[in-house]
Amino acid sequence: MRIGELARRTGVSARSVRYYEEQGLLSADRSSGGQRQYTEYEVERVVFIQRMYAAGLSSRTIAQVMPCVESPGVENSDAALATLREERDKLDVHIGELLRTRDALDRLIEISEGYREQLVTGVPYDEAG
Amino acid sequence: MRIGELARRTGVSARSVRYYEEQGLLSADRSSGGQRQYTEYEVERVVFIQRMYAAGLSSRTIAQVMPCVESPGVENSDAALATLREERDKLDVHIGELLRTRDALDRLIEISEGYREQLVTGVPYDEAG
DNA sequence: CTTGACCTTGACGTCAATGTCAGGTTCTAG
DNA sequence: CTAGAACCTGACATTGACGTCAAGGTCAAG
Numbered sequence: 001m002r003i004g005e006l007a008r009r010t011g012v013s014a015r016s017v018r019y020y021e022e023q024g025l026l027s028a029d030r031s032s033g034g035q036r037q038y039t040e041y042e043v044e045r046v047v048f049i050q051r052m053y054a055a056g057l058s059s060r061t062i063a064q065v066m067p068c069v070e071s072p073g074v075e076n077s078d079a080a081l082a083t084l085r086e087e088r089d090k091l092d093v094h095i096g097e098l099l100r101t102r103d104a105l106d107r108l109i110e111i112s113e114g115y116r117e118q119l120v121t122g123v124p125y126d127e128a129g
Numbered sequence: 130m131r132i133g134e135l136a137r138r139t140g141v142s143a144r145s146v147r148y149y150e151e152q153g154l155l156s157a158d159r160s161s162g163g164q165r166q167y168t169e170y171e172v173e174r175v176v177f178i179q180r181m182y183a184a185g186l187s188s189r190t191i192a193q194v195m196p197c198v199e200s201p202g203v204e205n206s207d208a209a210l211a212t213l214r215e216e217r218d219k220l221d222v223h224i225g226e227l228l229r230t231r232d233a234l235d236r237l238i239e240i241s242e243g244y245r246e247q248l249v250t251g252v253p254y255d256e257a258g
Numbered sequence: 259c260t261t262g263a264c265c266t267t268g269a270c271g272t273c274a275a276t277g278t279c280a281g282g283t284t285c286t287a288g
Numbered sequence: 289c290t291a292g293a294a295c296c297t298g299a300c301a302t303t304g305a306c307g308t309c310a311a312g313g314t315c316a317a318g
Contacts, residue, residue, distance in 0.1 A: 002285090004294060014295085015276060023275095033284045035295055048233075054223075055230045058274075065237075072240040081241045088234040091227060094183075098224050101184045104177075105217040108194075111201040112210045131315095133264065143265085144306065152305095162314045164265055187304075 003028075006038045010046040017046065023059040025049050025066065045069075055091050132157075135167045139175040146175065152188040154178050154195065174198075184220050 007014045020026040021036075026045060028036035048069060052062045064083045067076035136143045149155040150165075155174060157165035177198060181191045193212040196205035 002295075013276070015278085018297095019275070031284080033295085035284065051226070051230050051233065053275085055227055068237050068241050072237060073243060076241060081238070084234060084238055084241070088231065088238060091231050091234065095224065095227050095231065097180070098184055098220060098227070101180045102217060102220050102224065104180065105213060105220065108197050108201060109210070109213055109217060112197050112205060112213070114202060131265070142306075144308085147267095148306065160265095160314080162265085164314065182305080 001038050003036050003038070006042060006046065009043050010050070012046060012050060020046065020049055020059075024063045025059065055087075056094065057087055061087060130167050132165050132167070135171060135175065138172050139179070141175060141179060149175065149178055149188075153192045154188065184216075185223065186216060190216060 001009075003014045003017055007017055010017075017026065017036075021028060026042065026049070028038055028042070031037055049062060052065075057065075061083065065080055065087065067080040068084050130138075132143045132146055136146055139146075146155065146165075150157060155171065155178070157167060157171070160166055178191060181194075186194075190212065194209055194216065196209040197213050
């Protein structure tokens with residue numbers, strides 16, 4: 001498939017796909033005319049890249065862990081595996097923070113709803129919540 | 130306290146504190162000489178702002194939910210509460226994605242470690258994992 | 259009343275991922 | 289063989305949350 005279809009199927013722009021290539025995250029065969037040719041494999045790969053971006057990794061960092069993704073279960077550089085572990089740990093910490101933030105937002109919402117409840121029932125919301 | 134102390138205590142730069150003010154997220158009394166004066170309340174507030182940024186909210190969005198934070202349990206605009214709920218829901222979705230991403234990273238790590246295990250034991254890692 | 263740390267505003271710089279545009283080439287349907 | 293959609297490279301633009309610097313004003317200690 002060509003870049004347009006890859007873009008449509010992954011939900012990213014063609015510009016982004018080219019950028020990923022520029023960053024060494026993706027490679028592409030070329031047609032005789034010079035146009036990029038992709039396979040199903042690249043669809044998965046672009047999706048993976050997007051997941052990494054969403055998890056807060058930079059292009060550089062994604063590139064560093066790519067060996068572990070390209071050939072899982074094969075010997076890759078210690079550096080790749082080390083970076084992978086680091087990023088997993090960072091992500092773990094980040095998730096923990098987000099969970100606490102979500103709880104904080106929940107409490108704020110409850111309090112605001114509590115006030116509205118009070119409007120209806122004439123009774124203050126339960127402060128022991 | 131002045132801006133330097135607030136910055137130190139919250140771990141952000143003075144530049145950022147001024148930026149928050151510029152974005153309408155924070156206000157400050159001024160000394161007779163025009164320097165910003167803060168209280169303990171602003172320490173909490175800056176920490177809250179940082180949590181929101183870490184959760185992916187923009188300055189504009191944080192500003193929109195601020196009424197619910199400034200006076201919790203008091204009637205705030207429906208818009209503020211609605212935005213707050215939206216952001217909580219987005220965060221929920223995001224956390225879900227991050228959890229799946231973490232699992233994916235865990236699997237990648239396991240596979241790489243499995244290979245090393247195999248190096249030591251001479252037996253392939255458990256493919257049923 | 260001076261010194262040095264701290265503060266002020268204003269402005270320009272940065273970085274990363276991506277948008278956008280121009281001018282030209284390739285592909286595919288008819 | 290041609291039209292038009294899709295693609296190419298290259299380059300400049302954008303956005304948001306800051307960093308950083310300049311030129312000056314404020315504050316607390318001695």
